[in-house]
Amino acid sequence: MDSIKEYLKDVQKEMRKVSWPDQQELVDYTIVVVVFTILLSGFIFAVDQVYSTILEAIYQ
Template sequence: MNVAGYLQEVAKEMRKVTWPTQKELISNTVVTIVATLVISLFIFGADRVISTVLEVIYG
C-alpha cells in the first residue's frame, strides 16, 4: 500500500468515528481531573505516612 492509499483509508475510517458531544466531553474531562486529584492525594498521603514511619524507625 502506498502513502496515498494509506491516507485515503485513514480518511475513510475517520468518517466512521463517533465523536463525543460537548456535554460528554466536559463530563468525561471533569471525571478524569477529579480521579487524578483523588489518586494524587492518596499517593501523597501514603508517601507522607511511609516517610514518617521510616523516620521514626531509623531516627
C-alpha cells in the same frame, strides 16, 4: 509513494467512522478525569507521607 497515499485514504475512511462526543459529554468526561486525577494524587500523597513517617521513625 503509493503505499503512503493508500494509508492516508484508509486513515480518512476510519476517521469518518469515529463517533465524536458532543459538548456535554466532553465536559462530563473532563470533570470525571480531573476529579479522578485529584483523588489519585491525594491518595499517592497520603501513602508517601505514611511511608516517610515510618522510614523517619526507623532511621532515627
